[in-house]
Amino acid sequence: MVSDKGSETVQMIDFQKLLRHDAAPEVTEDDFRSWVQVQSKHNTPIEGFWVWLREGEGHNVRDMILSGAAIFNSDDHLHVCVFNWLWPPLLQERLDEFREYWNNHTVRRQKEKDLPSGTSPVHIWTCPTHVRPTARDCRVNVRRDMIQELRDEIGGEEGRRQAYQFVTPEFQAAADGAYADLGYPRITLTTAWTVFLAIVDVLRARD
Template sequence: MNNNNPTGINGYGVKNYPPDEELSSALHQYAKERLTVPQRLERLKLEHGLTIQKSRLLQLNNQFKVPSPRKRLPQDIATQAVLEKVADDVTQRNGVGTIGTLLGNEGIILPRDFIRKVLATHAPEGLSQRFPGANRVPRSALVAIGPNYQHHADGHDKLNAQALAMGGVSLPIYGIKDQWSSLLLHLVVVPNNRLATTIGHVYLDSPEKHGLIPITFVMDKGSETGFIFGFQTGLREAYAPDIDAEKFPAAQHVRSIHNTPIEGAWHWFLNTLGFNIKDRIRQGYQDGVYNPGNPVHPHLFNWLWPKILQIQLDRFVEYWNNHKIRYQKDKPNMSGQTPRHAFALPKAPAADCRIPVDRSVVDALRGQIPISRDASMRWVDDDFDQAATKAYDDIGRPSLTSVAMGWAIFEQMCPLIVYQPSEFE
């Protein structure tokens, strides 16, 4: 790497630096999580085998232009950045920490005091609404051995057909979360979160992505979990046969209301993004932009809105995994760190319980599901997909990152789509 010491040799030994692009990405990620200097040094050692001193870390942060609260933006630009997040938050549920993390994910690091002052000046109604105790939610203590001891999974139906009440269109969600670290491992919008074939593929997405399974996979008692139970049990027996199955079951069914780790994630999703998204989606119906009786509209909804929602889910996962969980002295699970950092570097007495699995075995299990992953995740048929893709290309492929622009894109695309639905629809 280019620096004043090209040999990498100094008083602390030879340094094997990763490629600049990889190192820059890591340092920016640590900034998003607002990690302390010692935590950043720990992560560099764990993830890249790089042991350096604080002074060298400062040099690297400067070299790769890593944002910091000390590198202040001009006040007008910083204020505008905060107000844009306030404008996106229709229900005014997001507080100082949430807005700070959302901005941090975009590379804008602002001091908490500055954000608080902007909110107090320009959005005081939100502050009173979020006053501690105003909307108290009962909580229960969770106890785990460490990351990957238990993964919890469940579906989220706050955007299903009944909730949207728009003539049958639905946006079901399914998520998987690590109990101890609170890391969100997977969050995806699916055509149907009550189908065993679809959720079987969603389960396999996690070990495919992370290369591991937990000691115990916890899910509700729905029929959609059939493949999960078999796959998790088989993988545990193959890769960790010495674990006592009676004391630590491979898979466990619980009532949804008792599946508190993932249920808690839905609460935060709704407070951070969910209510805003639902309001925006229903606005198209209320304003007459969406008509369920139009033969094209339901298909275009199913083509467009899952894409928009998935981008928002990815943003929420990034926010959640990078946000710092409030320190609680008596909390048995992790607190005072970001979920991503705790998942990567659990502190004693916690221990990483991961069970590594091979990608080839995960691929083989996919072959046991009678419907392919592509088919189980398909929202529209091939003919409509081609027609909608052409219309999207014709309007210049606008960005789908803004929920507020969803219906404007819908209106632009709709007149350009030539499609004849099947007589059986």
């Protein structure tokens, strides 16, 4: 695994090492490190994805969020809650869709390339020998019970729910109700701020 040097990866690194040591003790850290941290500017594959995402979307996500600077009031608690209700799920949805596209897009065929080309990353990972007869399946199977133990260690299902919860359950229900009252308008990068204002107006009117 390769990541930047953010402090949020510390526990992830520990878990990765534990899983690798348990599943493949014959592969030592000296032989093949389970995790490598590099500066973001040197982690070119992941940093390069943002360009592909921007070109695929036709938008710069940061610019779309900042375009609401004249609308959003950070001192208004309702504004903060509606922002957290609307934007994180929208961005996650766009990232999920891009992930599906990227994993299934066809890599340009290059005869001189060491790595496989001419097919999709998903095909390469799932059927390596179909892509190259000499390919080896180097996957390592980890124990599901160990995965569950590590999940429980950081809070289990409840911990996961809280980590992905950007607003309280009560506000989530209120905002969902306001969204329903508006007829479920489609939320996109270009309509997000319009929907934001509409939700604010509905919730403000209910107070």
